[in-house]
Amino acid sequence: MKLWLSIAAFSGFLAVAFGAFGAHGLANRASPEELNAFEIGARYHMYHALALLAVAWLATQGDSALxxxxxxxFVAGILLFSGSLYVLGITGSRALVLVTPMGGVAFMIGWLCVLARALKLPA
Structure with a gap:
């Protein structure tokens, strides 16, 4: 539980920091498309920092590989999905554009694992 709570807290911190950077540091330097991509990355980063809190709670319900x-x-999704959108927003480079969907798939895998573990909890 400590690991996941620590990762969740640090990830939430980073999501806020990146969000603030996007809103204030990129507003006059990035194109509207790049800024939008960056903001989507920050939004999904925060959603999944919160998802990591659910993982921390589930970890208290018994150890599970799921x-x-x-x-x-979720960590892989944050790095791949949000990270690639951060790179796009900051640099304008589309070099990592093919990585973004892999991050989205990682997010979906994470949610399916949460569902599978939740279904094992007592009613």
């Missing part, structure tokens, strides 16, 4: 798989899938 819980760890969900957590690492």
């Amino acid at each position: 819980v760890n798989m969900a957590g690492w899938a």
